[in-house]
Amino acid sequence: MTIAAKDAPLIAVDDVHTYYGKSHILHGVTLHVGPGEVVGLLGRNGVGKSTTLKTIMGLVRPTEGSIQLDGAPITGMPPHKLARLGVGYVPEDRRIFRLLTVMENLRTGLDRQGVTDEKKQALLDKVFNYFPVLAERRSQAGGTLSGGEQQMLAIARAMMLEPKIILLDEPTEGLMPRMVSQISNIIDVLHKENVAILLVEQNVPLTLEASERVYIMEKGVVRHHAAARELKMNDAVIHQYLGV
Amino acid sequence: MELTAILYSIPWDQILIQTINGIVTGMILALIASGLTLIFGIMDVVNFAHGELFMLGAYIGVIVLATTGNFWLALLIATLVVALLGAAIQIVTLRPLLGRDPLTTILATFGVSLILQNYALWQFGPVARKIQEPFTGHFTLFYLEYPWYRLVIAGLSAAIIGGFWLFLKHGKYGIWIRATTQDRVMAQAMGIPVPWVHTAAFAIGAGMAAASGVLFGPLVGVNHTMGLDWVLKAFIVVVVGGMGNLGGSIAAAIFISLLEAYAAIWVSPAQAVIVSFIVLILTLLFRPTGLFVPTPK
Secondary structure (H helix, E strand, O other), rough: HHHHHOOOOOOOEEEEEEEEEOOEEEEEEEEOOOOEEEEEEEEOOOOHHHHHHHHOOOOOOOOEEEEEOEEEEEOOOOOOHHHHEEEEOOOOOOOOOOOEHHHHHHHHHHHOOOOOOHHHHHHHHHHHHHHHHHHHOOOOOOHHHHHHHHHHHHHHHHHHOOEEEEEEEEEOOOHHHHHHHHHHHHHHHHOOOOOOEEEOOOHHHHHHHHEEEEEEEOOEEEEEEEEEEHHHHHHHHHHHHHHH | OOHHHHHOOOOHHHHHHHHHHHHHHHHHHHHHHHHHHHHHHHHOOOOOOOOHHHHHHHHHHHHHHHOOOHHHHHHHHHHEEEHHHHHHHHHHHHHHHHOOOHHHHHHHHHHHHHHHHHHHHHHHHOOOOEEEEEOOEEEEEOOOOEHHHEEEEEHHHHHHHHHHHHHHOOOOOHHHHHHOOOOOHHHOOOOOOOHHHHHHHHHHHHHHHHHHHHHHHHHHHHHHHHHHHHHHHHHHHHHHHHHOOHHHHHHHHHHHHHHHHHHHHOOOOOHHOOOHHHHHHHHHHOOOOOOOOOOOO
């Protein structure tokens, strides 16, 4: 494998503009995520981090700019096709199918064309191994799980798609400290399995710990881009953009 | 002594007969309402053309029965043809309107209902047609010769609804339908082709309406306005059962049909219809989310 091929981005977002009705949310966002890379996306509330993820996922259509997956254009592609191409999405509010059981929630991603029964079982075994509590509650309705369990289910559900990348939106929001460290373990596990992650978080230390590179957004654009290692040493930048 | 007098004054025979009648009508109504509530639940579309799909199913039943002489074949073909027609209607009229104001879909389905109704009038004329029931046996119920066919309708409707429920509960596509009903956006993000799930749901609803049209045809006669009464009642059932709630619609269909049947013991059947409106008004006043749904938190 050549260096150039290895460095080719998995997801490349180029100068993307997105509107909600008349309000201009993204003013030309440019970022990329390499294969198997964990990349953080930081910024204050309302700067467009979640909108960036939704735009990549095809849930909001950009008016300008382009998005590529593995070098092929995916701008404006419907979300269900992106999911089949290997883009997993774990939204901020988790959006578990509340009336479906844990198992049925997982099956929404598992019942795809070309997945053999053995493969399905292997995928289930894998997530039940990471999240034993989901195995215990497999017949329970998703809506009856605790917040932390729902977060696990949301991540496990995205893993059923065998994604190349997971768009992870504030996975630790509102969770107890014990759950937060579990989420950070899971990010490490996904990273070891070579799943790329674009991580939107308010938890700065966790993001800097988990990511290789970090983008910082302000008012709908990326203002700063640095290796996580550098930012750990540089409180001034963090303070300037995030006020912490 | 007074108690025995009261017990004697109750017309037990009529109550039993009306219970059976109520359940038979209730099952047919449940079959119509299931499709209506499925379509509403999954795409927030109130399908004003549902009664016309019921009517068209009955007419296709008439044609197939006339050519083949086989009632069961007529039932099957009418269901399939109207399901396909439903899919076409969904793709052409409703898919482009997804996410728009609900009023636009109401107008669209209302337009479709007018087209279908007038097509039927033009094609089949104003004279009612008859579907011959597949068998004409009777059994004696008190002083009545009660047709077996009515019980078969109730049983078949229950079987179709039961099969549909199993499909929703366990089938791959059933899970897709339930996931899409709960969260359209997240279903898409999980790789579920939501536009096609909507089309399939509309087709299933249309097929169920057509099946009830054929099953009920022998009891009422087939004409181009036969859908109107039934769809109105099905709307009441869907609201009373809780919009989009399948189990609630089935319970409400049987509940309302039984109440109407009992009321018909003392008042004329035309007046008994008032009962369903009373139930509707009381439901909207005191429990607008539906009678047969758990109290919302």
